[in-house]
Amino acid sequence: MWDRAACHGRSFLRRIEGLLIGARVLTALGRCLVEARPVVQVVFLMRFASGAALGTGRLRLGAALLGALGWSLATCAIYLCNGIADYAEDVGNGSRRPIASGALPLAFARRVVLVLAFAALVQAMIAGPCQFAVMLSYLTVGYAYSGPPFPLKRRYYTASLGGAALGLLTYLGGAVASARAISAPLLVFALAMTAWMGGVGGIAKDLSDVTGDRLAGRRSWPLVLGPQRAGGLMLLVAFAVAAGFTAAAAVAGHGLLLPAAAVAAGAVVLAVVTARVPPDASRRVRRRPYRVFMAVQYLGHAGLVLALLAPL
Known part of the structure; x- marks a missing residue:
């Protein structure tokens, strides 16, 4: 009887151990998703x-x-x-x-x-x-x-x-x-949003990470040009993308004017937000241009969805 009880006890402990391991794995997988942003x-x-x-x-x-x-x-x-x-x-x-x-x-x-x-x-x-x-x-x-x-x-x-x-x-x-x-509309939209991603986002994401990038030996835009000049270049690219996208959207049609308008408005907001970031700002404040960049990506694609559902 005691042997049977001990056997059941060990089986129960193994099940508990398995559940704990499974919980740790699920927790780690959840953290992987968080890390993947x-x-x-x-x-x-x-x-x-x-x-x-x-x-x-x-x-x-x-x-x-x-x-x-x-x-x-x-x-x-x-x-x-x-x-x-x-x-x-x-x-x-x-x-x-x-x-x-x-x-x-x-x-x-x-x-x-x-x-x-x-x-x-x-x-x-x-x-x-x-x-x-x-x-x-x-x-x-x-x-x-x-x-x-x-x-x-x-x-x-x-x-x-x-x-x-x-x-x-x-x-x-x-x-x-x-x-x-x-298609022509896909080419216009993809090139415009890709230019926004690589040209604007490529600079915006590094404006708040100068310290770590310098320690790691990276040559980011803010480290090469300085934060202020890098921010100025970012805005120049943003307005160039907005202007080019708007002009191409007027020709290509297919509901691209709404996402183009979202990008143009986003460029203006980005300029306002960037101008309000002082040189000695905290990392959280220096992160604001990147948040605007991300918001414009969402709005641009959401604008495309709305335009396809109700063509302009």
């Missing part, structure tokens, strides 16, 4: 959906949804990899992200990156050679942005170009996954 993940999904919506030809909705799932896995892998590579910078900048704060072990994060990237490639391979080629290019650029031996993020111009390439490939991925051809 859900706000950014949503923007990439919006880009992918825009590529599918603005293409020409019959939309394959099921294939597009599966493609979006695979693309999300790849994007999570890329940004989690970026979090791993940015450990020194994030610690220097006082970031509270899971990896920098020590809440997410680097070894676990690396394993998750490999699993996510592999799953994304398998999905793309099943979808077909074109989707696989685009996915492989996307993951390659994503790794090259952060990974050795020559990470693109080290230099200001390659960082901006790498970020822009990720955005442009996402629009292309949406069109390819849904079996649609590239």
Whole structure:
């Protein structure tokens, strides 16, 4: 009887131990998602959906949804990899992200990156050679942005170009996954929002991270030009993108005027917000231009959705 009781006791303890391990794994996976920045993940999904919506030809909705799932896995892998590579910078900048704060072990994060990237490639391979080629290019650029031996993020111009390439490939991925051809409106929208991402976002994201970037040996826009001149260049690019997008939207039509107006308004707000950031501001205040940049991405894509539902 005692042996049976002891056996049941050990079985119960093993179950409890299994539950605790499962809970720790789920917690770590949740922290991986936080590290991959859900706000950014949503923007990439919006880009992918825009590529599918603005293409020409019959939309394959099921294939597009599966493609979006695979693309999300790849994007999570890329940004989690970026979090791993940015450990020194994030610690220097006082970031509270899971990896920098020590809440997410680097070894676990690396394993998750490999699993996510592999799953994304398998999905793309099943979808077909074109989707696989685009996915492989996307993951390659994503790794090259952060990974050795020559990470693109080290230099200001390659960082901006790498970020822009990720955005442009996402629009292309949406069109390819849904079996649609590239249309003039898609080309205009994708190029405009990619220019906003690489030109404006490529500078805005570094304005608050000068300390950590300097410690890590990066050559970001604010470190090369100085924060004030980098901010001025960011605004110049923002207004150039807004003007070019508005002019092209007037010609291309297809509901692009509303998202173009959102970008133009965003450029004005960005100028106002940037002007109110003093040189000695805290990191939180210096982060405000980046928040405006992100908000414009959301508004631009939301404007496209509204325009497609009720064409202007």
